[in-house]
Amino acid sequence: MNWAMIADILQIIFADIILSGDNALVIGMAAAGLAPELRRRAIFIGMMMAAGLRIVFAVLASYLLAFEGILLIGGLLLAWVCWRFYNDLREFNSTPEAVDGETESTGDKQGSSFARALFTILVADVSMSIDNVVAVAAIARDNTMLLVFGLALAITFMALFASLIMRVMLRFRWLSYMGLFFLVYLTAMMLYDGVNELNLLAVFL
Numbered sequence: 001m002n003w004a005m006i007a008d009i010l011q012i013i014f015a016d017i018i019l020s021g022d023n024a025l026v027i028g029m030a031a032a033g034l035a036p037e038l039r040r041r042a043i044f045i046g047m048m049m050a051a052g053l054r055i056v057f058a059v060l061a062s063y064l065l066a067f068e069g070i071l072l073i074g075g076l077l078l079a080w081v082c083w084r085f086y087n088d089l090r091e092f093n094s095t096p097e098a099v100d101g102e103t104e105s106t107g108d109k110q111g112s113s114f115a116r117a118l119f120t121i122l123v124a125d126v127s128m129s130i131d132n133v134v135a136v137a138a139i140a141r142d143n144t145m146l147l148v149f150g151l152a153l154a155i156t157f158m159a160l161f162a163s164l165i166m167r168v169m170l171r172f173r174w175l176s177y178m179g180l181f182f183l184v185y186l187t188a189m190m191l192y193d194g195v196n197e198l199n200l201l202a203v204f205l
Contacts, residue, residue, distance in 0.1 A: 008140065008146055012140065012146060012149065012150040015132070015139065015150070016136070016150060016157055017157060020132065020155075021157065022128055022182075023050050023125065023129070023132070023154075024161030024162040024165055025165055025182070025183070026125075026128070026183070027158070027166075028169060029089075029169060030042060030085075030117040030118075031043045031046070031117065032165075033088050033089075033117065034113055034114060034117055035113070038113075039166060040163075042114065042118060042121070043162045043163055043166065045118060045121075046121040047155070047162060049125050050125040050155070050158055051155045051158075053125050054132060054151050054154060054155065055151065057129050057130055057133040057134075058136075058137070061133055061134070061147065064130065064133065064134055068198060069194065069198055070130060071193045071194035071197055072191065072198060073194070074126075074130045074131055074190055074194070075190035075193075077123050077124075077126060077127035078124065078128070078183065078186065078187040078190060079187045079191070080123060081123055081183065081187075082183050082184050082187055084120045085120070085183065086180060088120070089176050131190065132154055133151075136151065165179075
C-alpha cells in the first residue's frame, strides 16, 4: 500500500463521515417525529433504502460523474426535503410529550405519519446517495476496491449515527432546528456546486 492509496482512503473516510452523517441526520430527524413503536422500523427501512441506493449509484458511478447537472438535481431534491422537515418540525415540536415520551395518536394518523416520514427519507436518500457516491467515486477513480470500501463504510456510519441522532433529538427537541439549519447549509452548497458545474451564473450575468 503506497502513500497515494493511504491518502485516498483517508479522503474517503472523511467524505463518508460528513455525507453519511448527513443521511443519518435526516433518518434520525424523520424517525424522531414518529410514534415510539414506529421509530426503529423507520430507521431500519431508511438505512436499507440508503444502502440500496448507494449500491445502485455505485454501479452507475461512471455515468453519474459524466452527467452534468447531477449535483443541481440533488440540491433541488434536498431543498424539498428541508421544506418538508420545516413543516414536520413545527408539528413535532408543538406536540406535548406524554408520559415516558410517548404521544397519543390513532392508527390512521400513525400510518400516515410513517408513510410521510419514509417518503421524506427516500427523497433525501436519493439526493445524499448521489452526493456520497459521486464524492467517493471521484476519489477512488478506477479503483473498484476503494469504491466498495467507501460504500461499506458509508452504510456502517449511517447505522451508527441514525439511532444516536434520534435519541438526542427526542431529549433536546430544539436541536432538531439546528439539524435543519445544517441541512439548509448543505443544500445551499450543493446547489452552488451544481450551478457552477453548469456555469449558469455566466449565463445570467
